[in-house]
Amino acid sequence: xxxxxxxxxxxxxxxxxxxxxxxxxxxxxxxxxxxxxxxxxxxxxxxxxxxxxxxxxxxxxxxxxxxxxxxxxxxxxxxxxxxxxxxxxxxxxxxxxxxxxxxxxxxxxxxxxxxxxxxxxxxxxxxxxxxxxxxxxxxxxxxxxxxxxxxxxxxxxxxxxxxxxxxxxxxxxxxxxxxxxxxxxxxxxxxxxxxxxxxxxxxxxxxxxxxxxxxxxxxxxxxxxxxxxxxxxxxxxxxxxxxxxxxxxxxxxxxxxxxxxxxxxxxxxxxxxxxxxxxxxxxxxxxxxxxxxxxxxxxxxxxxxxxxxxxxxxxxxxxxxxxxxxxxxxxxxxxxxxxxxxxxxxxxxxxxxxxxxxxxxxxxxxxxxxxxxxxxxxxxxxxxxxxxxxxxxxxxxxxxxxxxxxxxxxx
Numbered sequence: 001x002x003x004x005x006x007x008x009x010x011x012x013x014x015x016x017x018x019x020x021x022x023x024x025x026x027x028x029x030x031x032x033x034x035x036x037x038x039x040x041x042x043x044x045x046x047x048x049x050x051x052x053x054x055x056x057x058x059x060x061x062x063x064x065x066x067x068x069x070x071x072x073x074x075x076x077x078x079x080x081x082x083x084x085x086x087x088x089x090x091x092x093x094x095x096x097x098x099x100x101x102x103x104x105x106x107x108x109x110x111x112x113x114x115x116x117x118x119x120x121x122x123x124x125x126x127x128x129x130x131x132x133x134x135x136x137x138x139x140x141x142x143x144x145x146x147x148x149x150x151x152x153x154x155x156x157x158x159x160x161x162x163x164x165x166x167x168x169x170x171x172x173x174x175x176x177x178x179x180x181x182x183x184x185x186x187x188x189x190x191x192x193x194x195x196x197x198x199x200x201x202x203x204x205x206x207x208x209x210x211x212x213x214x215x216x217x218x219x220x221x222x223x224x225x226x227x228x229x230x231x232x233x234x235x236x237x238x239x240x241x242x243x244x245x246x247x248x249x250x251x252x253x254x255x256x257x258x259x260x261x262x263x264x265x266x267x268x269x270x271x272x273x274x275x276x277x278x279x280x281x282x283x284x285x286x287x288x289x290x291x292x293x294x295x296x297x298x299x300x301x302x303x304x305x306x307x308x309x310x311x312x313x314x315x316x317x318x319x320x321x322x323x324x325x326x327x328x329x330x331x332x333x334x335x336x337x338x339x340x341x342x343x344x345x346x347x348x349x350x351x352x353x354x355x356x357x358x359x360x361x362x363x364x365x366x367x368x369x370x371x372x373x374x375x376x377x378x379x380x381x382x383x384x385x386x387x388x389x390x391x392x393x394x395x396x397x398x399x400x401x402x403x404x405x406x407x408x409x410x411x
Contacts, residue, residue: 002037003097007109009033010093011117013086014385015181017153021140027085030386034092041099048404049098049397056396057091063351064295067344071294073303079296083384090386090393106361111197114189118210121174121182124152125213128170143177155179159270162215164254172213183219184376186211190223191372194230195364212254218379220255222372227251229368272325274379277335279324281342283309285349292345295384297332300343304329336383337374355395362391 009030012018019026061084068080097106127148135146135154146154153175154160160171160179171179190207193199211219284293284307293303313324333339341349362369373391382388 002033002040003100003105003109004112006030006033006037006093006096007106007113008116010387010390011110011113011185012175014382014387015176015178015380017143017145017175017177020143020177021138027089031085031089031092034089034096038092038096038099048401048408049095051404052397052400053091053095053098053393055400056393057088059396060087060393063344063348067291067294067348070291071296071299072288073294073296073299075294075296075299079298083295086384086386087389087393090389093386094390094393094397107192107196111189111192114185114192115203117174117182117185118189118207121172121186121210121213122206124154124174125169125172125210127152128154132170145177164212164215169213169215171215172210178380179214180216180218180380181382183211183214183216183222184372184380184382186214187219187222187226187372187376190226191365191369194226195369208251212251215258217255217258218375220251220258222375224251224255225371226368229365273329273331274334275324276329277333278338278378279313280304280307280309280329281333281335281338283307284342285338285346288342288345290345290347292341292343292348295339295343300339301332304333304342332381334379334381336377336381336388338378339381340383352392355392355399358395358398359391360398361394 009018009026013027013030064080064083064087068075068077097109102108131148131152132154135148137156138145138147144156146156153173154170155173155178160173162169162171172182173179174182176182186207190204190211193204193207208223211223281304284303293300333342337349337353340352356373357366357370373388377383377388
């Protein structure tokens with residue numbers, strides 16, 4: 001039970017409405033819950049695990065401290081303190097799951113919680129058609145949400161309404177503030193079901209339907225990629241591919257319609273924002289390649305508001321039929337990887353991505369897993385939240401674990 005509660009809080013910290021509306025209290029609750037759970041289990045952990053995690057924590061905190069001290073603009077100590085707290089909680093959670101005898105407990109908890117999120121999101125999506133006249137608005141300084149008795153949540157923004165197969169829907173975001181975050185976790189659940197667990201065809205079908213209900217371009221792309229990848233494995237194992245083909249073809253047409261709408265239709269503003277968040281931070285990083293401009297979001301927004309791309313990027317984009325219409329913005333970045341690149345520079349970004357590829361939490365089908373995580377991070381501001389940063393810490397942990405073990409063998 002403790003494993004599942006901690007995992008639910010960990011997932012919710014990545015854009016869950018619980019953390020959106022109660023960030024400080026929710027992070028404090030997660031911290032005390034993990035500490036209580038560590039004392040409750042009361043087992044001794046291997047020194048190699050302890051020291052490898054401790055070294056990982058110290059190295060990552062040192063990188064953030066260097067970035068804070070040498071960024072081009074004065075950075076907010078409060079905001080960097082929040083990064084420090086988030087990293088510390090990430091290490092604690094990884095330590096808690098490593099603390100246990102069952103090495104699969106983290107994956108099993110993730111699988112269990114994601115199934116609950118899946119079923120809730122489907123109920124929420126269907127309930128909208130019956131409760132849309134009974135919704136109340138809940139507001140905070142950062143976000144507005146419509147809710148039905150705090151059980152189901154819907155965005156009031158016009159961009160979150162879409163038409164699928166002639167039916168007007170409110171894009172499914174489940175317990176999260178944005179549909180793009182839900183699709184990331186649904187794609188992770190699909191991956192777990194296909195690569196580690198039962199390959200239950202009914203559950204897989206429900207996951208695909210839930211991803212369709214998010215009407216997320218990234219979500220549709222990732223599920224198509226997964227279907228293609230796992231169908232190749234199924235082909236080699238002589239498993240029937242009829243169901244995959246039956247689902248995959250309509251998904252492709254839906255994805256084509258979605259991408260056309262985002263690039264040339266009413267959803268163009270969303271695509272333009274993401275295209276700009278892909279290109280502008282890269283050119284900022286070229287001007288500040290070593291330490292970046294800092295991760296203080298307010299300072300970052302000030303820099304990008306005054307920063308104009310000097311090269312004619314459209315001459316390159318026109319070759320693939322695209323045009324960048326946005327010249328500048330004062331908003332934050334939707335692209336976690338490019339924000340990291342602009343904020344911390346090339347050396348730290350390359351190191352973090354390398355450690356992400358070396359993570360030891362998911363070992364099955366590592367290539368497709370990395371695609372899911374990397375594409376999700378490129379489409380949403382997710383990287384610096386405990387769940388996703390946990391995979392980077394896992395890479396550091398594995399690196400130091402090998403060094404400590406090697407020294408033990410030499411001793």
